[in-house]
Amino acid sequence: MAEARGYDDLIMEHIRNARGYRVLEAPTHQANGVNPLCGDEMTVYAQISGNRVDALTYQCSCCGVSMASASMMSEYVQGKSLAQLQTSVASFSAALLAHAEPPDAGTDSMRHALLKTVRDLPSRTPCAALPWAILAAALDGRTETVSVQV
DSSP states (O other), X not given: OHHHHTOOHHHHHHHHTOSSBSOOSSOSEEEEEEETTTTEEEEEEEEEEXXXXXXXXXEEEOOHHHHHHHHHHHHHTTTOBHHHHXXXXXXXXXXXXXXXXXXXXXXXXXXXXXXXXXXXXXGGHHHXXXXXXXXXXXXXXXXXXXXXXX
């Protein structure tokens, strides 16, 4: 059934039960982004202590793929160091935009599901990549509104 609708079961689970969907009180970092083609608007909030992410949340008016991507991202970044994130967020964003081959699902089901979605449905690439681009802007302290161009 997942193949018929085009979305992996993990994507559907994060659409139905989004994690991190809330405004974070007193964030240390935040950034905004839009996807004009789909109408997505999103703000990502991060609480960073020392060199680690203590909390990451988001608020959006967005499609299911953006919601699932942001939900997965909020789980992925918990407890990671800024150095780890700067490398992994940039490489994962590039992989999404390039429609890279998904890694073995056993090693990273989140990345596999998002990469498979953009390979199977290329028009959803900006939707999946938007939260990650906003996170990169927030971590870099950029204040301009982020948009993903494919």
